[in-house]
Amino acid sequence: MEIRKGAYGILESYGPRWVQARRFTLHILRDFGLGKNLMEQKVIGEVEKMLEKLEKIGKNGVDMQNIFDASVGSIINSLLFGYRFDETNMHQFLELKTRLNQHFKLGAEPIGALTGMYPWLGRLPILSNYKKATTDNWAALMKFFRQQVEEKLAVIDYDSEGNADYVEAFLKERKKNEDKEDFGGFEMEQLDSVCFDLWVAGMETTSNTLYWSLLYVLKHPEVLKKVYEELDQKIGSDRIITIADRNNLNFINATINESQRLANLLPMNLSRTTTADVEIAGYRIPKDTVITPQISSVMYDPEIFPEPYEFHPERFLEKGTGNLKKVVELVPFSIGKRQCPGEGLAKMELFLFFSNLFNKFRIEFHPDSADASIEKDFGLTVKARNYKVVMNKRH
Numbered sequence: 512m513e514i515r516k517g518a519y520g521i522l523e524s525y526g527p528r529w530v531q532a533r534r535f536t537l538h539i540l541r542d543f544g545l546g547k548n549l550m551e552q553k554v555i556g557e558v559e560k561m562l563e564k565l566e567k568i569g570k571n572g573v574d575m576q577n578i579f580d581a582s583v584g585s586i587i588n589s590l591l592f593g594y595r596f597d598e599t600n601m602h603q604f605l606e607l608k609t610r611l612n613q614h615f616k617l618g619a620e621p622i623g624a625l626t627g628m629y630p631w632l633g634r635l636p637i638l639s640n641y642k643k644a645t646t647d648n649w650a651a652l653m654k655f656f657r658q659q660v661e662e663k664l665a666v667i668d669y670d671s672e673g674n675a676d677y678v679e680a681f682l683k684e685r686k687k688n689e690d691k692e693d694f695g696g697f698e699m700e701q702l703d704s705v706c707f708d709l710w711v712a713g714m715e716t717t718s719n720t721l722y723w724s725l726l727y728v729l730k731h732p733e734v735l736k737k738v739y740e741e742l743d744q745k746i747g748s749d750r751i752i753t754i755a756d757r758n759n760l761n762f763i764n765a766t767i768n769e770s771q772r773l774a775n776l777l778p779m780n781l782s783r784t785t786t787a788d789v790e791i792a793g794y795r796i797p798k799d800t801v802i803t804p805q806i807s808s809v810m811y812d813p814e815i816f817p818e819p820y821e822f823h824p825e826r827f828l829e830k831g832t833g834n835l836k837k838v839v840e841l842v843p844f845s846i847g848k849r850q851c852p853g854e855g856l857a858k859m860e861l862f863l864f865f866s867n868l869f870n871k872f873r874i875e876f877h878p879d880s881a882d883a884s885i886e887k888d889f890g891l892t893v894k895a896r897n898y899k900v901v902m903n904k905r906h
């Protein structure tokens with residue numbers, strides 16, 4: 512909060528500010544997603560660009576992490592600021608990604624946790640370098656976001672109908688509230704923080720899940736075979752797969768579900784605070800206690816998911832009919848009032864990227880990655896170790 516200069520944003524804010532920011536964000540996401548279905552068009556646009564690129568470079572072997580990062584990063588950036596990343600501004604994307612990684616690296620260090628809990632420690636000369644690195648890095652991120660906002664401010668038409676992107680919608684709301692104290696919660700500091708939160712929450716999570724799902728499928732040839740069989744039976748050509756196909760591709764949906772369950776992407780979820788005294792299984796947790804709800808205790812519960820550390824997409828299919836089962840214990844987006852507001856977008860991205868990638872290409876490990884590891888590198892999200900794949904067109 513010291514770095515953010517207040518309880519701004521969505522991820523780490525609380526009370527009325529959080530309610531307002533969350534409601535506004537869900538509203539904008541719905542606006543883009545429903546009606547004209549702009550969100551699907553945006554995602555499919557990125558999928559098509561990725562496929563074109565892979566047609567050129569996939570045969571020689573490619574590490575998909577950077578490609579997923581740039582595609583998913585383009586979707587969130589275009590939702591926020593209205594433009595995507597291509598060869599002309601890729602340096603901007605890479606800088607942003609490096610800065611965000613640096614932010615989490617610094618925050619995850621023990622000194623980060625200590626100065627987070629006791630901000631006055633940051634004033635000790637011995638820790639001042641650490642503090643400076645953190646605040647400089649944050650300032651660079653804010654400078655990038657603010658620059659995009661300034662550019663938008665220079666051209667915005669407050670009377671135009673609809674919104675081109677999140678920032679435009681926010682600035683219009685700010686204008687409506689300009690007579691109120693703190694712009695009714697639509698201050699620039701709030702916009703900076705929300706940009707950060709949506710960028711962080713919306714990029715690495717989805718991109719890493721895609722990277723895990725590709726790895727798990729390639730590690731399980733029997734699953735890979737069934738993915739191709741389903742695509743051949745239900746799609747049967749190299750046409751683009753859309754959301755309209757989703758209910759037809761049960762095995763692919765089950766495979767994505769199983770990848771999300773096994774990857775358990777946010778191993779520690781996010782820390783939250785109890786707003787009232789509660790009692791759980793005989794333990795009393797007082798109001799205002801910091802808690803970390805362990806979604807993995809559900810997703811790895813052997814009574815619900817037998818052999819929980821094995822990759823079995825079939826567990827999400829009805830025996831006999833092969834229909835997709837609704838399993839309420841699959842909770843990678845958490846549950847409750849803080850449940851991920853980006854779930855709809857993330858699920859759309861996972862389905863469209865995964866299904867189109869396998870439909871277009873026969874994919875195998877590059878010989879250098881024949882022993883690709885499924886060990887997890889832990890951070891705020893779990894990362895897979897780097898591996899390369901070779902892709903050849905199927906049709």
Ligand code: HEM
Nearest residue numbers: 521522712713716717720777781843844845849851853857
């Ligand atoms: C596979 C992808 C994703 C996963 C696994 C995921 C998972 C999560 C989880 C576990 C939380 C914490 C919920 C809690 O505190 O109980 C969360 C929060 C959040 N996520 Fe996601 N997320 C994903 C994608 C996205 C996307 C694409 C966006 C943006 C459009 C997004 C925006 C957010 C925000 C803003 C929060 C904070 C919500 C709040 O504090 O009220 N996430 N996400």
